[in-house]
Amino acid sequence: MNPRVKKIVKNVLVERAVSESPVVSALRERLPDASFNFVDKVPESSRKIPGLLEVVHFKGRFWRSCPGTKIYECCGYQIVHIGTQCSLDCTYCILQSYFESPNLRIFGNTEDLLAEVQAVPRSSPQKLFRAGTGEFTDSLLLDPWTGLSEHLVPLFARIPNAVLELKTKTDHVTQLEKLNHGGQTLVSWSLNADDVIRSEEPRSAPLKARLRAAQRCADWGYFLGFHFDPMIDYPGWREGYRRTLHALFDAVDPSRVVWISLGAFRFMPELKSIIQSRHPQSRIVTGEFIRGLDGKMRYFRDIRVALYTLMVDEIRTWDPSLTVYLCMEGPWVWKRVFGFEPSERGGLPAMLDQAVRDRMGVGISSRARGAKNAAG
Amino acid sequence: MAPPLLKEVSLAAVDWDDEGFAIPAYVPDEALLKSLEAVGILHPPVMWEKKAGLFAVVDGFKRLSWLRSRSSSVQALLFPEETDPRALLRIRLETKIFSRQLNLAEKAHILARYTALTSEEDLRRRICPALRIASPTESLSLWQSIAAWPARHLSLLARDLIAEKTALALAPLPEKDREAFLNLLGALRCSASLQMELLERCLDIARRDGITVRALLGASEMQTILRDENLNRREKTAAVRDIVYRWRFPTIHTKMAKLEGAVEALKMPSALSLLPPPFLEGNVWELRVRFRTPSELAASLTKAEQICTATQFQAIFDECAKGVPSKTTATASVPPHAAA
Ligand code: SF4
Numbered sequence: 001m002n003p004r005v006k007k008i009v010k011n012v013l014v015e016r017a018v019s020e021s022p023v024v025s026a027l028r029e030r031l032p033d034a035s036f037n038f039v040d041k042v043p044e045s046s047r048k049i050p051g052l053l054e055v056v057h058f059k060g061r062f063w064r065s066c067p068g069t070k071i072y073e074c075c076g077y078q079i080v081h082i083g084t085q086c087s088l089d090c091t092y093c094i095l096q097s098y099f100e101s102p103n104l105r106i107f108g109n110t111e112d113l114l115a116e117v118q119a120v121p122r123s124s125p126q127k128l129f130r131a132g133t134g135e136f137t138d139s140l141l142l143d144p145w146t147g148l149s150e151h152l153v154p155l156f157a158r159i160p161n162a163v164l165e166l167k168t169k170t171d172h173v174t175q176l177e178k179l180n181h182g183g184q185t186l187v188s189w190s191l192n193a194d195d196v197i198r199s200e201e202p203r204s205a206p207l208k209a210r211l212r213a214a215q216r217c218a219d220w221g222y223f224l225g226f227h228f229d230p231m232i233d234y235p236g237w238r239e240g241y242r243r244t245l246h247a248l249f250d251a252v253d254p255s256r257v258v259w260i261s262l263g264a265f266r267f268m269p270e271l272k273s274i275i276q277s278r279h280p281q282s283r284i285v286t287g288e289f290i291r292g293l294d295g296k297m298r299y300f301r302d303i304r305v306a307l308y309t310l311m312v313d314e315i316r317t318w319d320p321s322l323t324v325y326l327c328m329e330g331p332w333v334w335k336r337v338f339g340f341e342p343s344e345r346g347g348l349p350a351m352l353d354q355a356v357r358d359r360m361g362v363g364i365s366s367r368a369r370g371a372k373n374a375a376g
Numbered sequence: 377m378a379p380p381l382l383k384e385v386s387l388a389a390v391d392w393d394d395e396g397f398a399i400p401a402y403v404p405d406e407a408l409l410k411s412l413e414a415v416g417i418l419h420p421p422v423m424w425e426k427k428a429g430l431f432a433v434v435d436g437f438k439r440l441s442w443l444r445s446r447s448s449s450v451q452a453l454l455f456p457e458e459t460d461p462r463a464l465l466r467i468r469l470e471t472k473i474f475s476r477q478l479n480l481a482e483k484a485h486i487l488a489r490y491t492a493l494t495s496e497e498d499l500r501r502r503i504c505p506a507l508r509i510a511s512p513t514e515s516l517s518l519w520q521s522i523a524a525w526p527a528r529h530l531s532l533l534a535r536d537l538i539a540e541k542t543a544l545a546l547a548p549l550p551e552k553d554r555e556a557f558l559n560l561l562g563a564l565r566c567s568a569s570l571q572m573e574l575l576e577r578c579l580d581i582a583r584r585d586g587i588t589v590r591a592l593l594g595a596s597e598m599q600t601i602l603r604d605e606n607l608n609r610r611e612k613t614a615a616v617r618d619i620v621y622r623w624r625f626p627t628i629h630t631k632m633a634k635l636e637g638a639v640e641a642l643k644m645p646s647a648l649s650l651l652p653p654p655f656l657e658g659n660v661w662e663l664r665v666r667f668r669t670p671s672e673l674a675a676s677l678t679k680a681e682q683i684c685t686a687t688q689f690q691a692i693f694d695e696c697a698k699g700v701p702s703k704t705t706a707t708a709s710v711p712p713h714a715a716a
Binding site for chain 2: 071283285288290292293298301302303305306330331332336
């Protein structure tokens with residue numbers, strides 16, 4: 001089955017400072033029908049223009065730490081900032097509230113990005129870095145045309161103390177096939193119950209397509225990750241999530257999976273009215289939310305625990321040793337779901353680092369890695 | 377435009393059905409009526425001779441309707457026939473805007489009438505601020521639709537029973553839903569913040585359960601409260617608030633009620649109160665001790681120590697640890713109104 005890759009971009013607005021960049025060359029070659037316009041500065045606009053891609057010269061930091069909170073356990077993820085916005089238009093997406101730049105935007109100064117990616121892990125060689133590009137956009141949404149992974153994936157293969165996670169809801173993976181990933185990239189999918197995918201993520205790839213793409217990546221030697229986030233409490237959720245889990249279990253070999261994360265839907269209170277006006281058919285904001293200790297709305301504790309417990313119980317039957325973690329949850333919820341708090345295991349970042357060492361063999365000495373590979 | 381002249385106008389020659397310049401207030405002006413009874417008309421009403429011998433009221437509707445049964449003519453400021461009625465309406469609206477505190481119904485009317493006379497820019501920049509209308513960009517069209525509400529709805533606005541924010545939130549609703557909610561507010565007469573709380577929750581429940589607000593408010597449990605003659609308004613408001621909360625947050629309501637029951641079963645002395653984390657978010661509980669003297673404190677602390685080892689105390693934590701019954705969805709089963 002050949003995945004469908006819909007062309008999302010019709011017009012490209014490029015800042016002159018990055019007009020010669022590899023990303024722009026790739027776009028020109030791979031989007032022959034798109035119109036290209038060059039400007040000194042892409043104006044800030046509050047109007048969303050479908051089909052427009054802005055390529056700007058980004059002057060900020062490409063490598064950032066995920067802004068966690070003290071109260072809810074953060075995974076210590078590192079963000080590689082490649083661009084902003086997304087055209088998949090999930091009903092719950094936080095990016096809807098970023099009114100200042102509503103259009104798809106990528107950073108054209110790829111050399112600066114790659115230089116920073118190389119420099120940061122090198123500055124702390126003892127530390128293991130788990131980095132990902134899917135924080136402010138979907139990692140692979142534009143990748144078939146920008147070719148960014150063709151730079152990032154081989155680069156991470158050369159960094160001994162870092163792994164790259166490409167997080168997506170698309171099936172845009174064909175361009176990953178021939179890349180030298182060195183076992184240091186994991187491709188991960190955000191998964192959900194099929195009902196939720198259909199109602200809240202209608203423009204993203206259907207569940208089957210995501211799982212098929214995951215199979216292909218596994219066949220090419222990539223490691224995999226899955227994120228059930230945001231989990232939604234809706235009538236029939238137990239069956240819905242169970243079905244998705246069983247589809248996942250049927251599709252991939254658990255030994256390729258580095259982690260599965262679980263996160264119940266949470267949102268800044270301001271997002272509610274935006275969701276209601278932009279997606280009037282969506283019911284997701286009518287759940288039983290309370291204001292969390294970080295100011296975000298989150299499901300009442302018992303509902304979160306019920307959602308997570310079902311998932312953990314099912315996943316354990318598939319692979320008891322697989323790292324399953326909760327995204328931005330309090331230790332009191334961890335305790336009820338897993339029977340322990342992350343601090344008892346050195347903290348969540350340490351648990352995930354361990355998963356990288358155990359499953360990917362990254363972040364252990366080269367001798368140990370050789371032995372592991374020989375044994376594997 | 378020619379200035380008006382003070383002239384005697386026969387009330388029989390007034391076209392009483394012409395409401396082209398009317399801005400209804402939807403509430404009787406008791407103070408004005410008393411003043412008219414005491415001293416009669418002080419300032420001449422304004423009229424327009426719309427065609428020879430036929431007059432339309434421009435300003436002074438209430439005063440003239442009072443006078444109608446008492447006199448056959450009035451001294452009025454009269455605009456001549458050739459006057460442009462749009463210009464006249466404009467003067468009328470401007471006078472109204474700057475003359476006194478307007479009720480919400482009047483504001484809505486003025487905005488709607490002005491829409492045809494000026495640009496949207498002028499409405500936003502000048503008229504809305506003069507009417508003290510916040511965020512005109514978002515609310516202008518809502519205000520205009522409020523002006524088209526039926527008189528019975530506008531009279532609730534005019535009587536200050538509906539807060540501005542509530543009116544704007546109700547504006548996009550279908551008329552029957554709005555009617556049902558306005559009837560509820562008319563019965564409860566609650567504060568602006570409570571109005572919004574009830575409205576938001578009712579809208580959420582209706583959306584969640586795929587029913588109308590009207591059907592929700594028509595549920596027998598709700599109607600029983602509203603019809604209960606033994607409850608005063610305050611008690612009805614509390615009962616309605618409680619039931620709406622229960623419908624909106626069934627899992628939370630059930631859990632917190634059970635927890636409260638478990639805490640009550642502890643029978644703590646009145647000097648002590650045990651507070652779970654709000655909505656059980658977090659794991660820090662509080663024990664509050666009230667005392668006047670060191671010996672009172674010591675006695676309470678001794679009691680608190682005994683409570684810590686009581687089985688009822690452990691029962692609270694057991695209750696707290698119980699999850700959502702696995703046979704249902706995490707959300708509660710179908711609420712009573714949905715089955716109706
Ligand atoms: S895929 Fe992610 S970034 Fe894109 S719209 Fe959905 S939630 Fe937002």
